[in-house]
Amino acid sequence: MKKFKRSIVAIVLIVGMLLSMNQTTVYAKTNVYEKPIVIVLDPGHGGHDSGATCYWGGRWYREKTLNLAIAKACKAKLEQYAGVQVHMTRSSDYFVTLGGRVRYAKDRKADIFVALHNNASFSRKMNGVSVYYPNINYNTKVGKEGRNAASYIQKELVSLGIKNNGIHYRNTENGSKYPNKSKSDYYSVIRQSKLSGFPGLIVEHAFVSNSSDCSKFFSSADKLKKLGEADAKGLAKYYGLVEKDTPVLKSAQADEDGNVHLQWDAMDEMDGYRVYRRAQGVFSYTKIATIRDESETDYVDKTTKKGTTYYYMIAGYHNGRKKVTYTDASNIVKVTALETLYTPQNLKVTAEQGTVQITWESTEHTDGYIIERKTANDADYQMVAKVEGADITSYTQDNNVTTADYRICSYRKYGKKVYQSKFSEIVTCQL
Numbered sequence: 089m090k091k092f093k094r095s096i097v098a099i100v101l102i103v104g105m106l107l108s109m110n111q112t113t114v115y116a117k118t119n120v121y122e123k124p125i126v127i128v129l130d131p132g133h134g135g136h137d138s139g140a141t142c143y144w145g146g147r148w149y150r151e152k153t154l155n156l157a158i159a160k161a162c163k164a165k166l167e168q169y170a171g172v173q174v175h176m177t178r179s180s181d182y183f184v185t186l187g188g189r190v191r192y193a194k195d196r197k198a199d200i201f202v203a204l205h206n207n208a209s210f211s212r213k214m215n216g217v218s219v220y221y222p223n224i225n226y227n228t229k230v231g232k233e234g235r236n237a238a239s240y241i242q243k244e245l246v247s248l249g250i251k252n253n254g255i256h257y258r259n260t261e262n263g264s265k266y267p268n269k270s271k272s273d274y275y276s277v278i279r280q281s282k283l284s285g286f287p288g289l290i291v292e293h294a295f296v297s298n299s300s301d302c303s304k305f306f307s308s309a310d311k312l313k314k315l316g317e318a319d320a321k322g323l324a325k326y327y328g329l330v331e332k333d334t335p336v337l338k339s340a341q342a343d344e345d346g347n348v349h350l351q352w353d354a355m356d357e358m359d360g361y362r363v364y365r366r367a368q369g370v371f372s373y374t375k376i377a378t379i380r381d382e383s384e385t386d387y388v389d390k391t392t393k394k395g396t397t398y399y400y401m402i403a404g405y406h407n408g409r410k411k412v413t414y415t416d417a418s419n420i421v422k423v424t425a426l427e428t429l430y431t432p433q434n435l436k437v438t439a440e441q442g443t444v445q446i447t448w449e450s451t452e453h454t455d456g457y458i459i460e461r462k463t464a465n466d467a468d469y470q471m472v473a474k475v476e477g478a479d480i481t482s483y484t485q486d487n488n489v490t491t492a493d494y495r496i497c498s499y500r501k502y503g504k505k506v507y508q509s510k511f512s513e514i515v516t517c518q519l
């Protein structure tokens with residue numbers, strides 16, 4: 089029942105935020121995926137392999153233990169999002185080989201493999217966070233995805249106050265090659281992940297060998313949880329995941345009549361939904377419909393202005409005993425309402441006494457016509473005239489008449505943008 093504890097203030101706050109600022113910065117990248125995103129978390133080391141180990145302030149910091157706690161927190165946080173499946177290469181203190189870890193991910197058809205580690209250095213002064221991602225030498229797409237995901241994770245961790253050591257790739261130092269003969273990645277799990285077709289990352293959260301990093305980021309269960317949750321938030325932002333108790337707007341599709349069809353996932357224990365819309369260039373959302381039926385999961389917006397681009401979102405509501413409570417706003421889906429633009433028919437071009445007479449039949453849904461021509465000297469078509477008015481059906485061109493190809497289209501203005509129909513068949517005016 090968690091979702092209903094939120095008061096009406098929640099939605100006012102959200103919509104208020106949207107009203108007062110550019111919403112794209114709030115909901116920049118929310119997507120909905122058909123298949124769940126499979127994330128494999130790999131808590132580094134385990135069993136006889138403790139990883140980096142240091143003694144600070146009367147206690148031991150063992151990397152294997154820190155990594156596992158971070159991974160568990162990351163998994164719990166990720167599972168609060170819709171459309172995600174999370175696996176862990178180990179869930180307690182035992183050893184898994186590096187090859188075994190990546191094979192585990194491959195068997196589960198991972199979309200990404202994220203190894204969770206902590207750093208150590210002989211220099212006790214070194215501190216901070218860095219994330220390693222695959223190079224782009226081989227399977228460039230995987231390399232780029234990895235880099236992008238790494239930057240999202242890094243950003244979240246830095247926001248906790250950890251020193252930013254940047255994101256990096258590291259090439260092999262022993263001459264090993266990818267199948268295309270390029271230099272392979274240095275780290276085994278990154279290399280093997282790429283060979284399996286998905287990006288592998290290594291997150292080095294902070295330094296076990298630095299007493300300040302240990303006390304600031306590892307010294308309590310709550311601090312470790314924050315690290316794992318930051319990893320989760322970074323991944324969620326990279327994939328544009330939507331939290332589970334937030335409605336998911338699956339699609340917004342324009343039909344040929346210019347209407348927009350919305351579809352969303354049904355939610356438990358809702359009494360209905362509200363649909364919000366804003367037109368491109370307008371910064372506030374307006375409620376365009378309230379659907380008082382929890383089983384209803386679609387809506388057709390017939391109030392569109394054809395050719396306008398809209399952003400839609402929905403919120404669920406629940407009629408409580410004393411007041412109505414709302415869920416957070418869903419993800420936002422962008423769609424342009426279509427307008428059919430017709431090509432003017434029956435173009436005729438005749439020349440006499442230094443003028444060219446051009447005629448055509450008028451069409452519907454237009455603001456006017458654009459006439460173009462191409463002479464033997466032109467590389468491409470040049471505009472002859474832009475004729476304003478749907479009812480106008482002729483144009484007289486008086487200039488140096490020469491043999492040329494003519495064509496015409498209709499146009500329509502939406503805001504600052506001009507949309508054109510297809511051009512007519514070419515008519516040659518000969519002299």
Ligand SMILES: [Zn+2]
Nearest residue numbers: 132139205206
């Ligand atoms: Zn490690």
